[in-house]
Amino acid sequence: MMDIQNNEGNFLVGWVTLLKTKWEIMNYGKNDSNTIGFPGEYDINGVMYKCIDAGDMLHYIIHAEDDTWTAILQSSAALEKENIDGITARYVLDETTQKELENLELGGTISILE
Numbered sequence: 001m002m003d004i005q006n007n008e009g010n011f012l013v014g015w016v017t018l019l020k021t022k023w024e025i026m027n028y029g030k031n032d033s034n035t036i037g038f039p040g041e042y043d044i045n046g047v048m049y050k051c052i053d054a055g056d057m058l059h060y061i062i063h064a065e066d067d068t069w070t071a072i073l074q075s076s077a078a079l080e081k082e083n084i085d086g087i088t089a090r091y092v093l094d095e096t097t098q099k100e101l102e103n104l105e106l107g108g109t110i111s112i113l114e
Contacts, residue, residue: 002062002064002068002070002089004070004072004091004113005113006093006113006114011060011072011113013062015034016034016035016036016044016047016049017034017035017036018035018036018037018049018051018058018060018072019035019036019037019058020057020058020074021037021056021057021058022037022038022039022053022058023037023038036049036051036058036060037051037058038051039051039052039053039058046065047062047063047064047065048062048063049061049062050062050063050082052078052081052082053081054075054077054078054080054081054082055074055075055077055078057074057075057077057078058074059071059072059073059074059075059077059078059081059082060072061082061084061087068088068089069086069087069088069089070087070088070089070090070091071084071087071089071090071091072090072091072113073090073091073092073093073097073101074092074093074097075093075097076096076097076100076101079100079101079104084106085106087106087108088108088109089108089109089110089111090106090108090109090110090111091110091111091112091113092110092111092112092113093112093113094112095112098110098112
């Protein structure tokens with residue numbers, strides 16, 4: 001299972017910082033390469049990060065080198081933008097989103113990030 005921390009308003013996945021809200025402007029080549037804050041797909045040291053903008057929040061799907069899939073979903077708005085079938089572990093911020101995912105019976109684990 002991937003080590004994910006909810007820290008200082010952002011998520012930390014190993015040494016990569018995942019922002020909860022989108023940067024106003026994407027400054028190519030000027031931002032920290034270990035920080036993701038704009039929708040798109042990123043390859044950082046062989047780990048694929050897909051950043052999705054939904055409901056004024058950023059959500060993430062992570063495909064690790066060991067072929068595991070993990071999602072960080074801040075709200076159910078992400079479900080309308082992205083197919084989350086086949087994801088092994090899902091992390092959410094509240095019980096409401098957790099219950100919505102459980103009702104979909106997608107399999108895998110659903111945990112609340114604290």
